[in-house]
Amino acid sequence: MFNLETYLQKRRDAINQAINDLLIEMVPGGRLLMAMRHSLDAGGKRLRPVLCMAAAEAVGGSPASALFPGCAIEFIHTYSLIHDDLPAIDNDDMRRGRPACHTAFDEATAIFAGDALHTLAFEVLASQKTDGISPEQQLRIIGIIADATGNHGMIEGQMRDILAQGDALTIDDLRSLHMLKTGALIKAAVVTGALCGNGNERQIKALETYAANIGLAFQVTDDILDIKGNPELMGKAVGMDERLKKATYPGILGLDESEALVRELVEESLQAIDPLGKAAEPLRAVADYIAQRNH
Amino acid sequence: MFNLETYLQKRRDAINQAINDLLIEMVPGGRLLMAMRHSLDAGGKRLRPVLCMAAAEAVGGSPASALFPGCAIEFIHTYSLIHDDLPAIDNDDMRRGRPACHTAFDEATAIFAGDALHTLAFEVLASQKTDGISPEQQLRIIGIIADATGNHGMIEGQMRDILAQGDALTIDDLRSLHMLKTGALIKAAVVTGALCGNGNERQIKALETYAANIGLAFQVTDDILDIKGNPELMGKAVGMDERLKKATYPGILGLDESEALVRELVEESLQAIDPLGKAAEPLRAVADYIAQRNH
Numbered sequence: 089m090f091n092l093e094t095y096l097q098k099r100r101d102a103i104n105q106a107i108n109d110l111l112i113e114m115v116p117g118g119r120l121l122m123a124m125r126h127s128l129d130a131g132g133k134r135l136r137p138v139l140c141m142a143a144a145e146a147v148g149g150s151p152a153s154a155l156f157p158g159c160a161i162e163f164i165h166t167y168s169l170i171h172d173d174l175p176a177i178d179n180d181d182m183r184r185g186r187p188a189c190h191t192a193f194d195e196a197t198a199i200f201a202g203d204a205l206h207t208l209a210f211e212v213l214a215s216q217k218t219d220g221i222s223p224e225q226q227l228r229i230i231g232i233i234a235d236a237t238g239n240h241g242m243i244e245g246q247m248r249d250i251l252a253q254g255d256a257l258t259i260d261d262l263r264s265l266h267m268l269k270t271g272a273l274i275k276a277a278v279v280t281g282a283l284c285g286n287g288n289e290r291q292i293k294a295l296e297t298y299a300a301n302i303g304l305a306f307q308v309t310d311d312i313l314d315i316k317g318n319p320e321l322m323g324k325a326v327g328m329d330e331r332l333k334k335a336t337y338p339g340i341l342g343l344d345e346s347e348a349l350v351r352e353l354v355e356e357s358l359q360a361i362d363p364l365g366k367a368a369e370p371l372r373a374v375a376d377y378i379a380q381r382n383h
Numbered sequence: 384m385f386n387l388e389t390y391l392q393k394r395r396d397a398i399n400q401a402i403n404d405l406l407i408e409m410v411p412g413g414r415l416l417m418a419m420r421h422s423l424d425a426g427g428k429r430l431r432p433v434l435c436m437a438a439a440e441a442v443g444g445s446p447a448s449a450l451f452p453g454c455a456i457e458f459i460h461t462y463s464l465i466h467d468d469l470p471a472i473d474n475d476d477m478r479r480g481r482p483a484c485h486t487a488f489d490e491a492t493a494i495f496a497g498d499a500l501h502t503l504a505f506e507v508l509a510s511q512k513t514d515g516i517s518p519e520q521q522l523r524i525i526g527i528i529a530d531a532t533g534n535h536g537m538i539e540g541q542m543r544d545i546l547a548q549g550d551a552l553t554i555d556d557l558r559s560l561h562m563l564k565t566g567a568l569i570k571a572a573v574v575t576g577a578l579c580g581n582g583n584e585r586q587i588k589a590l591e592t593y594a595a596n597i598g599l600a601f602q603v604t605d606d607i608l609d610i611k612g613n614p615e616l617m618g619k620a621v622g623m624d625e626r627l628k629k630a631t632y633p634g635i636l637g638l639d640e641s642e643a644l645v646r647e648l649v650e651e652s653l654q655a656i657d658p659l660g661k662a663a664e665p666l667r668a669v670a671d672y673i674a675q676r677n678h
Contacts, residue, residue: 114534115534116534116535116539118539118542119542119546120534120538120539120542121534171494171495171498174494176489176490176491176494177491177494194471195471196471196472196542196545197542197545199466199469199471199472199494200466200538200541200542200545202498203466203497203498203501203538204533204534204538204539206498206501206502207501207529207532207533207534207538208529208533208534210505210525210529211526211529211530211533213525214522214523214525214526214529215522215526215529222518223517223518223519223521223522224518226518226522227509227510227518227521227522228509230505230508230509230525231506231509231510234502234503234505234506234509234510235506237502238499238502238503238506239409239410239411239415239416239499239502239503240411243415243495243498243499243502244411244413244415244499246495247413247414247415247491247492247495250491250492250495251414
């Protein structure tokens with residue numbers, strides 16, 4: 089039997105170790121490093137690097153080949169959380185049970201720490217060599233991650249999220265907002281892993297479908313947890329969406345139908361990777377985990 | 384006789400055209416694009432892409448080979464200006480004679496527009512192919528630019544600049560602050576150009592010395608202009624350094640000695656590229672221009 093708990097623990101240990109090694113190697117000490125560490129060490133789930141490594145495994149490659157690219161994606165994710173929490177944006181004082189970066193330090197430091205993590209991601213992607221990955225593949229990976237981070241992905245989603253506050257969105261608008269804001273980077277993590285594992289185009293296609301579905305499922309559970317989650321387990325306030333007048337899945341579909349949607353999305357994600365066989369076992373377990381998480 | 388005015392005009396036209404083409408090709412319409420354009424179209428001098436192309440030329444390469452990398456560096460420079468102007472940082476309402484990005488839009492949009500330009504730079508660097516540049520060289524260029532943008536360069540300089548406000552810096556502290564804040568990216572622009580032009584390591588070394596000196600000369604003239612510049616020509620308020628209690632060259636050395644330092648730095652930059660002969664004529668003219676600029 090596949091034990092997800094053990095698997096996640098092993099991966100997270102390797103990821104946390106690699107993040108620490110990269111910071112020691114690439115970032116000089118000082119206030120910026122402290123602020124970057126504050127947000128990186130805040131007990132994140134490391135979902136994106138875990139998915140990146142699991143995707144490499146799922147196409148028959150080595151998970152280690154996707155370790156550094158996975159860390160780079162985690163740097164981008166962390167930068168986006170730091171900027172999203174700023175007073176001018178979501179104005180969240182707490183993140184993962186600890187003061188947000190701008191609360192622990194100050195706004196200027198938080199803006200720069202986010203910026204520094206953003207750059208560091210690309211520095212890692214350009215400079216860390218992995219056996220078996222050609223320079224052409226490395227450039228393709230940088231392009232895929234930049235595309236998912238920028239105007240065709242995360243940052244456009246963050247902009248729309250702010251613009252849509254107070255608006256009554258349709259379910260399609262909400263879906264495309266979240267595909268951009270969180271879905272694009274999750275998909276990039278999975279595709280990057282597949283490329284690191286030298287997956288073929290058919291496998292990459294299957295993994296894209298998997299990623300699009302779990303990315304959305306992740307967001308819908310986020311919305312659900314903002315209503316019925318336990319703030320202590322989650323390490324942040326609940327009810328924020330309502331306070332910020334954000335459109336949510338439960339707000340549009342109701343709680344029951346949102347929960348049904350999560351199950352449906354997970355089902356579709358599992359179907360997509362069915363042809364990948366036993367090597368995709370970790371990805372299946374992660375899909376189930378996303379549907380059942382309580383924080 | 385080399386005519387700098389004509390040369391700069393020709394280069395700037397090509398750079399502005401390329402920036403526009405890249406935005407049309409790579410950035411979907413909407414508020415983010417408007418904010419990015421607002422800051423990109425604000426009449427910047429395009430010093431970094433001009434230097435990048437002139438360095439390609441100086442090593443015997445084609446200036447066109449450095450056009451897209453030069454634009455990517457301009458995107459990074461523009462992102463840094465947008466974030467630097469924010470209320471939490473320098474709190475500058477005006478930039479180049481127009482409202483700063485957060486004044487024309489709002490803080491959230493300005494933070495995201497800066498972020499989007501930052502990502503776009505790396506997307507351009509990874510995806511735009513140039514004849515004669517190998518994938519290995521392209522990765523090396525991305526690494527050099529990321530290194531100059533991040534914790535070993537610009538962002539560390541911006542952080543130190545904020546932290547040092549109100550402090551009495553020594554001339555060495557001030558020098559290293561500016562080598563990070565503006566010098567590193569100017570140096571990266573010149574080295575990138577040399578790599579695009581397939582320059583050898585000896586040529587690159589000479590250009591690094593050139594760039595370090597003109598980068599500093601540029602900053603010293605900036606400090607001088609903040610005291611004796613014409614706000615109308617400059618499109619921004621003068622006396623900002625004093626208001627923000629920033630250490631400056633004239634503040635430490637006096638105005639006369641600062642002007643002497645500029646001449647000295649330009650002299651050193653010219654000596655460094657003397658062996659490059661006639662092909663480096665544009666770089667020489669740019670060095671003189673930096674010393675004599677009035678805005």
